[in-house]
Amino acid sequence: MMVKMKGFAMLGIGKTGWIEKDVPDCGPLDAIVKPLAVSPCTSDVHTVWEGAIGERTDMILGHESVGEVVEVGSLVKGFKPGDRVIVPAITPDWSALESQGGYSMHSGGMLAGWKFSNFKDGVFGEYFHVNEADGNLALLPEGIDIADAVMLADMVPTGFHGVELADVQYGDSVCVIGIGPVGLMSVAGAALRGASNLFAVGSRPNCIEIAKEYGATDIINYHEADIVTQVMEKTHGQGVDKVIIAGGDNDTFIQAIQMVKPGGRIGNVNYLGEGEYVRIPRAEWGCGMGHKTVAGGLMPGGRLRMEKLASLMVTGRLDTSKLLTHKFNGIDKIEDALMLMKDKPKDLIKPVVIL
Numbered sequence: 001m002m003v004k005m006k007g008f009a010m011l012g013i014g015k016t017g018w019i020e021k022d023v024p025d026c027g028p029l030d031a032i033v034k035p036l037a038v039s040p041c042t043s044d045v046h047t048v049w050e051g052a053i054g055e056r057t058d059m060i061l062g063h064e065s066v067g068e069v070v071e072v073g074s075l076v077k078g079f080k081p082g083d084r085v086i087v088p089a090i091t092p093d094w095s096a097l098e099s100q101g102g103y104s105m106h107s108g109g110m111l112a113g114w115k116f117s118n119f120k121d122g123v124f125g126e127y128f129h130v131n132e133a134d135g136n137l138a139l140l141p142e143g144i145d146i147a148d149a150v151m152l153a154d155m156v157p158t159g160f161h162g163v164e165l166a167d168v169q170y171g172d173s174v175c176v177i178g179i180g181p182v183g184l185m186s187v188a189g190a191a192l193r194g195a196s197n198l199f200a201v202g203s204r205p206n207c208i209e210i211a212k213e214y215g216a217t218d219i220i221n222y223h224e225a226d227i228v229t230q231v232m233e234k235t236h237g238q239g240v241d242k243v244i245i246a247g248g249d250n251d252t253f254i255q256a257i258q259m260v261k262p263g264g265r266i267g268n269v270n271y272l273g274e275g276e277y278v279r280i281p282r283a284e285w286g287c288g289m290g291h292k293t294v295a296g297g298l299m300p301g302g303r304l305r306m307e308k309l310a311s312l313m314v315t316g317r318l319d320t321s322k323l324l325t326h327k328f329n330g331i332d333k334i335e336d337a338l339m340l341m342k343d344k345p346k347d348l349i350k351p352v353v354i355l
Ligand SMILES: [Zn+2]
Pocket: 040, 041, 042, 043, 063, 064, 089, 154, 155
């Protein structure tokens, strides 16, 4: 294999550029993967331009990819060079105590299952390293377009995790706050889980259209009126059974508590980048006794979960192609795709780069 490779990197807070690095070494349990398609994420923008995870120097960016295995360690059983794989954004250490406790995403410390473009180089290079290949890679099924499949790395599992955190059940009325790519996947996931009335909070026309296609029954446009007022009107003052937060800010929890019924659950998958506290409204929280649960979580990774999610695409139950508004070809276009994510033109949902 080549010894040197290029990658698109964070040079420091607010600075990006192409750099050259050694191709990473493959440990006995690990794999080296060549990306076939990648997608920049809002998290990459937070990392570089908001310094969300602190200073990083010459760190290759990116955590959403599908790729081809080029090398596996001597102890890897389930993968071999040439396999096409989905690479989840979260790649836990499966032997960690946190993983044994059911929280693989926090293996080694809170949120430490997130390694790509955080604790090590990400996927925006010619090659990248995957720890514990047997646990963290998933075979890409035949017949799925690789651009569509990149959405399995983060958008699908994160959006669906919001649905899991909110514990959506058959017939639940559900409100999804935020219909960017993650929120749209929460809409799709809630519909698959059997939501009845499915409210989607957003304003951009293309996202509204796609939310309806994924199963939203009502659109709540926050430019038109207060979203809690709208949800309460549409539910005859009852509120909803479940809320999924996939956008907004720290104060969105106030609205979520206000619109969820007693006994309801709020699942948050939105990244809260600033501020010291999240406020909970006392009276609407039943003066502390309303049985309104707030659960926030980073998506789990794992081969089993990723292959199950991929099977939803194989069987035609989930179509991620609606998210892909901008497609690029060639590794050099990673920079353009990331800048698009940073500038967020109105028609953007997700860019993807085919390498
Ligand atoms: Zn992402």
